[in-house]
Amino acid sequence: MSETQGPENYGKVALIGLGLIASSIFWAMKRAGMDSHVTGYARSAETRETAKRLGLCHEIVDSAEEAVKDADLVILAVPVGAMGPIAEAIAPHLKPGCTVSDVGSVKKEVIEAVRPHLPEGVNFVPTHPMAGTEHSGPGAGFASLYDNRWCLIVPDGASEEATARVEAFWQALGAKTEQMEVEHHDLVCAVVSHVPHLIAYTMVGVADDLRRVSDQEVIKFSAAGFRDFTRIAASDPTMWRDVFMTNKQATLEILGRFTEELFALQRAIRTGDGQLLFDYFTRTREIRRGILQAGQDTDAPDFGRVKVEK
Ligand SMILES: NC(=O)C1=CN([C@@H]2O[C@H](COP(=O)(O)OP(=O)(O)OC[C@H]3O[C@@H](n4cnc5c(N)ncnc54)[C@H](O)[C@@H]3O)[C@@H](O)[C@H]2O)C=CC1
């Protein structure tokens, strides 16, 4: 019997992809006392072996088709570009009436890639936990990753009951949930996550290219701002390539605005317009204060040093 009997309890859960996000889901389920039977699958034999060694999932199997057999909840936790092919492969093997969910950082293209493959009667409830670190792979997960973090839910036509159960599941993992419309989700994420990652990648690339500043100096004198950039720019290249390949429209829109503002600031520096810079920085400081007041200080945990609880 489950220690908790709420709607968040699914009899059998399948995790497809066994990286940071899926392994954290498993550890958080365990911490929550859920007694679902969890089956896991990852594409590489090496990842499956590591997962077994770490005690991830109750069972690790050699194909996605086998993993989803009899599952009440299937969570796709692979890079966004791999969601469609995985959905196609598992579709004929899904339990009638089950719920399929994904955790991808982009929603519109993932929904378009996954939904056409799913049989009638299967509920698709896309989600996006706004929590992560720069680490990846099965050993990167920890039970508290989702604590007090937002998990965005993009029901996009799923039944209310299936959506409510998925929300209850994420709340049991420690997250706060909010429903969002698909296009809005992709735009919000372009602003708060995708473009900031691109800026970090660019800044670290610039430092690396700049021959007048040696690599040793970059490492030795890196202050907090640049250190944060290097942490973000150490994120998984496959995952982030897929994010920009699939959230094209929103990231290009936000990047367009970003470069306009950057040119305005560049001009102010060139023309000596200190007042413009001062006013701009005063406005942006208020945004930081707003985040702190809302109790959403995302700097609080230092992910590089965060204690891994299992
Ligand atoms: N890392 C982060 O901070 C966050 C990631 N996400 C999203 O969650 C998803 C998973 O990300 P992570 O767990 O961080 O990635 P990860 O790189 O740690 O793990 C990905 C897993 O998927 C497997 N995989 C890759 N291609 C596959 C395929 N074609 N078939 C089967 N398995 C495959 C890999 O072997 C690995 O086990 C991505 O869609 C990402 O956009 C969402 C929120 C935060």
Ligand SMILES: O=C(O)C(=O)Cc1ccc(O)cc1
């Ligand atoms: O590590 C960080 O700073 C993050 O921003 C984590 C993150 C990465 C990707 C997402 O889709 C959501 C959260």
